[in-house]
Amino acid sequence: xxxxxxxxxxxxxxxxxxEAMLPYLDTYYGNASSLYAFGQKSQEALQRARETVAxxxxxxxxxxxxxxxxxxSDNQAIRSxxxxxxxxxxxxxxxxxxxxxxxLHTLRKLKKxxxxxxxxxxxxxxxxxxxxxxxxxxxxTCLVTIMFANNEIGTIQPIREIGRxxxxxxxxxxxxxxxxxxxxxxxxxxxxIDMISLSAHKFHGPKxxxxxxxxxxxxxxxxxxxxxxxxxKRAGTENVGGIAAMAAAMKEACDHMEENGKAxxxxxxxxxxxxxxxxxxxxxxxxTRRLPGNVNLCFEGIEGESLLLLLDDAGICASSGxxxxxxxxxxxxxxxxxxxxxxxxxxSLRLSLCEENTPEEVDHMLxxxxxxxxxxxxxxxxxxxxxxxxxxxxx
Amino acid sequence: xxxxxxxxxxxxxxxxNVGSIEDADGVGEVGNARCGDIMKMYxxxxxxxxxxxxxETFGCGSAIASSSMATEMIKGKTIEEALAVTNKQVVEAxxxxxxxxxxxxxLAEESIKAAVQDYYERNHIPYDKSRFPACEDCExxxxxxx
Numbered sequence: 001x002x003x004x005x006x007x008x009x010x011x012x013x014x015x016x017x018x019e020a021m022l023p024y025l026d027t028y029y030g031n032a033s034s035l036y037a038f039g040q041k042s043q044e045a046l047q048r049a050r051e052t053v054a055x056x057x058x059x060x061x062x063x064x065x066x067x068x069x070x071x072x073s074d075n076q077a078i079r080s081x082x083x084x085x086x087x088x089x090x091x092x093x094x095x096x097x098x099x100x101x102x103x104l105h106t107l108r109k110l111k112k113x114x115x116x117x118x119x120x121x122x123x124x125x126x127x128x129x130x131x132x133x134x135x136x137x138x139x140x141t142c143l144v145t146i147m148f149a150n151n152e153i154g155t156i157q158p159i160r161e162i163g164r165x166x167x168x169x170x171x172x173x174x175x176x177x178x179x180x181x182x183x184x185x186x187x188x189x190x191x192x193i194d195m196i197s198l199s200a201h202k203f204h205g206p207k208x209x210x211x212x213x214x215x216x217x218x219x220x221x222x223x224x225x226x227x228x229x230x231x232x233k234r235a236g237t238e239n240v241g242g243i244a245a246m247a248a249a250m251k252e253a254c255d256h257m258e259e260n261g262k263a264x265x266x267x268x269x270x271x272x273x274x275x276x277x278x279x280x281x282x283x284x285x286x287x288t289r290r291l292p293g294n295v296n297l298c299f300e301g302i303e304g305e306s307l308l309l310l311l312d313d314a315g316i317c318a319s320s321g322x323x324x325x326x327x328x329x330x331x332x333x334x335x336x337x338x339x340x341x342x343x344x345x346x347x348s349l350r351l352s353l354c355e356e357n358t359p360e361e362v363d364h365m366l367x368x369x370x371x372x373x374x375x376x377x378x379x380x381x382x383x384x385x386x387x388x389x390x391x392x393x394x395x
Numbered sequence: 396x397x398x399x400x401x402x403x404x405x406x407x408x409x410x411x412n413v414g415s416i417e418d419a420d421g422v423g424e425v426g427n428a429r430c431g432d433i434m435k436m437y438x439x440x441x442x443x444x445x446x447x448x449x450x451e452t453f454g455c456g457s458a459i460a461s462s463s464m465a466t467e468m469i470k471g472k473t474i475e476e477a478l479a480v481t482n483k484q485v486v487e488a489x490x491x492x493x494x495x496x497x498x499x500x501x502l503a504e505e506s507i508k509a510a511v512q513d514y515y516e517r518n519h520i521p522y523d524k525s526r527f528p529a530c531e532d533c534e535x536x537x538x539x540x541x
Contacts, residue, residue: 310408323431324454324496342430342431379413380453381433381434381451381452381453382433
């Protein structure tokens with residue numbers, strides 16, 4: 001059996017998205033900036049896509065900028081707010097310790113450029129509070145950037161309340177909603193959001209396409225200089241097929257959000273319950289305030305990369321926050337941020353489901369994962385020390 | 396190119412000499428769980444010959460494969476021959492390791508040395524301490540490999 005359980009990494013393009021893309025590859029391939037009717041076909045497709053994406057977020061079409069994906073959107077949003085802040089003498093930015101690297105590394109660069117960065121601690125349950133944000137805001141704060149839902153542990157942040165705090169204090173609020181769009185209801189007005197980053201391939205759209213929502217009046221500067229596309233805010237000939245496919249995928253995801261969410265979270269809960277029967281295993285992140293498809297556990301006494309390789313052998317595609325899978329010496333910064341010790345963080349497993357996963361696939365994972373964990377523990381000197389009482393269990 | 400060579404995959408999925416030896420004559424443990432790799436090597440020694448060897452490893456695929464390969468390289472060999480095994484030889488025997496995984500082969504070499512050192516200590520056999528560099532931390536492995 002082949003089980004794809006890494007939907008937080010990327011998803012399969014839906015049929016609807018593929019069909020929406022195809023005409024713009026070889027039939028209506030004109031440049032959307034061209035004056036003739038053939039080019040205007042592409043321009044019309046862009047306009048329709050912009051309307052669809054905006055409608056899914058409760059935004060105006062002119063507030064949507066198409067980009068190459070979540071990372072570019074994050075970079076542009078943060079850089080824009082930072083530049084505006086600097087002009088007003090405000091150089092303080094608030095974020096969290098467990099953001100995506102597209103946010104953290106941009107902030108790290110800004111720090112070198114003289115900005116003051118506050119990274120809020122994340123509680124053990126993987127959630128930051130609006131009170132933390134309120135306490136951290138200063139006179140010179142120009143931006144709060146906090147993810148909608150965490151990409152590794154799936155925890156959902158109290159975005160509306162955080163947005164309210166920012167609105168009251170007059171601070172720009174950006175949220176990296178790459179994992180949330182298409183999976184959780186988002187309304188930029190009700191949720192008090194100034195900027196949203198999203199990425200098509202996380203909701204069955206194509207890779208290499210994303211969008212940035214920027215509320216009218218919020219700061220926006222371009223990262224990429226060139227032609228006047230996207231109202232001069234993002235140069236480069238538009239990826240019309242990709243954008244049309246993203247809009248189609250987003251509409252499909254938003255139209256079926258409730259039913260998909262119910263079905264997927266039922267699979268998720270069965271998977272979590274089953275895996276927690278493995279001794280000395282623990283769920284990472286809040287049990288209920290998490291994405292419908294996210295399962296993330298730590299298994300004491302084993303290392304994540306070897307777990308993934310053996311699961312791959314059993315037909316299961318998953319991911320881990322171990323150091324070996326990240327190519328660095330440290331395990332996942334997200335797991336460290338929620339207080340997992342290094343030793344335990346190395347033994348993490350993330351399974352991320354979507355509506356295409358089946359109960360039979362969950363059965364297969366519940367049969368294979370405990371077997372592989374037991375096999376690896378049996379050859380692990382760390383596990384032997386824990387079992388014999390030489391060292392104390394942490395989980 | 397795949398992440399690992401076929402040999403690495405073979406030794407990872409079908410590890411040789413995995414387990415422990417109850418009445419081992421020398422046991423060496425190197426690495427550190429904080430960094431995500433620990434290797435433990437058990438030796439049975441008769442007349443300066445390694446007659447049996449077992450390993451236990453907590454770590455990634457290349458750590459398990461490196462330990463497995465190391466046990467094959469020293470089984471039936473004299474202590475002197477085992478001490479001559481280098482991490483480079485382990486890497487070559489595995490048909491290569493990715494650059495960021497080379498420290499796994501260093502741990503394999505060090506686990507052999509640590510087990511032999513334990514054997515010397517237990518039996519009060521005088522030995523040249525400079526031949527047994529202490530395993531400090533993961534960073535020191537990385538530095539040695541550059």
